[in-house]
Amino acid sequence: MSTKKISEGTISRLFIYLREITALVRMNIRTISSAELGERTNLTDAKVRKDLGQFGQFGVSGSGYDTGELKVALERILGKDKTWNVAVVGTGQLGSALLAYPGFKQHKLSVVAAFDADTKKIGKKISGVMIDSIEDMPKIIKEKKISIGVVAVPSESAQDAAEKLVAAGVSCILNFAPTSLSMPEKVKVKDVDLSRELETLSYFLANKR
Amino acid sequence: MSTKKISEGTISRLFIYLREITALVRMNIRTISSAELGERTNLTDAKVRKDLGQFGQFGVSGSGYDTGELKVALERILGKDKTWNVAVVGTGQLGSALLAYPGFKQHKLSVVAAFDADTKKIGKKISGVMIDSIEDMPKIIKEKKISIGVVAVPSESAQDAAEKLVAAGVSCILNFAPTSLSMPEKVKVKDVDLSRELETLSYFLANKR
């Protein structure tokens, strides 16, 4: 394994490159230059080369990158060959939508458990996933080898839900609650806050010249 | 207006501060120090002061920030005093969920139009919003003074949908399609790509040591 640490920005962009490269392969385009890949992803050629360069030398001077080769390399780098198990906490409007969301499966993530505090919901199924009691979380997380927890509860309960997930053993949290979670260093937290995205747009509109 | 450009990161954090401050005001807490605000938002005191400092001097040495005053100031800075109109293109699974999403209203965004290419859907309502034909987009966007367009169509049609929105007059795009949109400089594009967030988590899991 390479020793230097790769920035989150780079990782995020690698997925963008992979998406584009996959489309190119499908179109039977065999090679692409950093300049054109940059064009297609709205990034600069230098950034493309720097990002890719961190993992070795894929390019060929004078002709560019071989799409097929690059696709395989990126998939390996990005760990697209493994599947991870996911648990969703909260089965309200948002939680239910997430349970139905096909994107998890598409990205090798398998939603294998759902939890809710409402005892009336326990034992029922949503999109084929059984709803369990929060109390059974430690047992189920361990049994089903779940490593990603999705927090889809109201803000007030978000910190608590996240702590329970971490205590039960997950190492990544995907947080949909619009609140800042305090988590130990070792836990990876990813906030998905649609409100804030929307608000940023408001700011742009209010301040555009 | 201040002349220097404010970074997107700062803007995003201002909304976090505002959220926290709003909660504090509700709890009748009158002042707060940058240190404590930082604690509550998982940011450092210096960053809080630096962010706020870019818009003037709100703090009082020795006692901190007046929550009521700061709330008003932030709301003004962030344009929360105005309401913006939104149109959603695409009324499939995701589009429908967005039309039902209460977060828009909560953030002074009003979804006043929806468009779909499927003629069978036109004329129907989802969550109280009428679905119109893409052809009528220019007229409706203008009439209803819509400034934000939400792209909730499949990747293949995303670029086209975005271009139509921009041609009709919107200046911000919220893009849910997992593809990179090419847009004129002046248009603000915000990508919301749950897949990529998920994938980044996968990468973290695959490479955590």
Add this chain to the structure above:
DNA sequence: CAGACTTTGTACCATTTTTCACAGAATAAG
């Protein structure tokens, strides 16, 4: 009202990220 304490605003420094720019490698053309 003096001295101890708190807390801001900012200048300075460190680190990370982005951009620039160019030597050298591969290709293409005559």
Add this chain to the structure above:
DNA sequence: CTTATTCTGTGAAAAATGGTACAAAGTCTG
């Protein structure tokens, strides 16, 4: 084979971001 062209990989410069530290300003206490 030689020359022109394309395009990578990467140092070095520049910009952005984040963190430290402290003077100055305000508050609190007796």
